[in-house]
Amino acid sequence: MVSRVLPSRLLPLLAVPLMGIGLAACNDSNARTQTPAEAPARAVVVETVRFQPLNGERTFVGTVRPRIESDLGFRVGGKVAERLVQQGERVRQGQPLARLDNADLALQQAQAQAELAAAEVNLATSEAQDHRTQELRRNGWATQATLDQQLARTAEARGRLDRARRTLDLAANQLGYATLVADTDGLVTATMAEPGQVVAAGTPVVRLARSGEREAVVAVPEAMIERVRTGTATVSLWSNAGRTYKAALREFAASADTATRTFQARFTIQDADDGVVIGMTATVTVGEPASARVARLPISALYSDGRGPSVFVVDAATGQLALKPVKVAGYEGREVLLAEGIAEGDRVVAFGVHKLDASQRVRIVETRG
Template identity: 55%
Template sequence: MSDLPRLSSSRVPTPFIAFAVLAILSLALAGCDGQAQEEAKPERPVLTIKVHYAPQTPDRSFVGTIRPRIETDVGFRVPGKVAKRLVEVGQVVDVGQPLALLDDADLKLQAEQADAELRAANGVLAQAQAAENRAAELRRKGWSTDAQMDQAKAAAAEARGRVIRAERSVELTKNNLSYATLRADARGVVMATAAEPGQVVASGQGVVRIARVAEKEAVVAVPETLVARAQGGEAHVSLWSEPGKTYAAKLREFAPVADAATRTYLAKFSIPAADDAVKLGMTATLTLAEPASERVARVPLSAVFNQGHGPSVFVADAATGKVELRPVTVKSYETRDAVIADGVKDGENIVALGVHKLDTAQKVRVVSSLSF
């Protein structure tokens, strides 16, 4: 080894030294650039899902029809010939508004006859009372017998009874005359007419059908499997014309027997707060919910993150780009979803995909937010 020639530093070529220095500087700069790129790591795009809590037992909806609670066929209380009909189908009527008129010529004659009977009865009563007074005076003086006195009293009593009967007859004929005008007894809508001018109708025969608008209800057909929910659940009604507005409903009537053809039960739900927008005959959707059903949120299985410390989800803040790993209580796992009882708030955004590649120190960029 000692025989080998030694190279002194003075013999190393200068270009070789310069090349070595440049190579070292290049490697150092490359390492700094890599570290800077690591520090300036770009935001990770993520897909988020908006959490929505709903009853664990899903609501059930039925198509129904808006109907009036009370629909009545009104008619004259006395027989006669219809002289005029004053309303048409679809017209809104108020309390006391005339609907139809009868020919009242015969009724007026009966009223005049009753008045004449009353005047005659009053004349007979005056004569009987005078006879009774004379009989009483003669009896005090001893010029009359008890039988004559009793006869005078009986005649006076009969005359008074006749007057009472005549007075009642006058009242009845006046009432009958007023019944010649058919009036609405409640505010409502004319649904149908069953008589025309010139037609002779009997007492009580339906002439106009009135649907009262004071209270409306939704009529639906409930299947056998949901009878218990219909009788004890919470009900809401929405109209097809205004799907965003709902009305509270209450079960008023439930059929005791199922329909033989459809095997469904007819149910009537009253709508106490129905306004003018709820019109008769409209199509409505009745929604039945369990009164004590627990509220849960369903999220995709891909959103649940678990590294041995329990299930968690990443809650993303779109404004700041930060993510937070938050533990949740999973009530059950389904085919595609996880049912969460608590841990996240309603309306928060959670990362739906790629949660195993996220880090709480990393910023994210929300590219899409969907409701689930």
């Protein structure tokens, strides 16, 4: 065999491919000896679990009103001489609120007194005549008919005296009615007459809210009638939203308002303090008394692998996922209502659950709820 020697100019050309093969072999060896890098934590958005009544709570905006509010007016007509109270003033029982010009009423009382005096004199004269007529009848100087007529005149005089006494009492009452007084402790909420105004008997002059119970008055739509009647209620004031008062339905309108087609409901505010002022804006919250509690989550938080609905719960400390089966109570719009399987305060992945695996580590980038 004859051996051939390659020309020296071909050696560099052969060396380049051989070096590439050697480097590739080294890279493959290094790749087989290195450990795989740990996958980075996946960013997730979570929602905090908050349980609430299944049927939820309904709120109605209303105003604080007294349980009893009366329009007070004079029991006689006349010209208002003075008004003694202002709107917003607290008054006591028996305190004068306004007065009429009582000149004519005083004259009527004086006239009644004069009529009474005349009736008394007339009766005394008639009774004296009775004695004289009876004496004449015993002596035979007068007939029985004459005696009977005299006794009749005396009875009429006695009746006139009684009428005069009643007339005087009425005149005294009329004079007393010229002063309007508070019939109970309360708060003046409105004044409807000014000095110089002529008012008829019964015309409202002062509106008085009795001291005691306070109520929240709201308008209830027709669809909420049954819930308002059977639910439990609380009241909060816009001026102090952090304070809540228990409330009880006291009165529900028998018919709807002709303009708004709503029903007026009055809730008694229990344990109302001085902070509950008439005219304040109040919020009445009505909830079901025995309603089941559920957690509301986005429908996108549900995960299903063919074995029933589940959710991914995140451990905020370690970033570990736990797939927990849940019981669905229903759906409302874009929300799912969960009754069991999760606890208050759990953090549930809200979106992209079908791209997760329970063995993955995650990091929370946003918390909702």
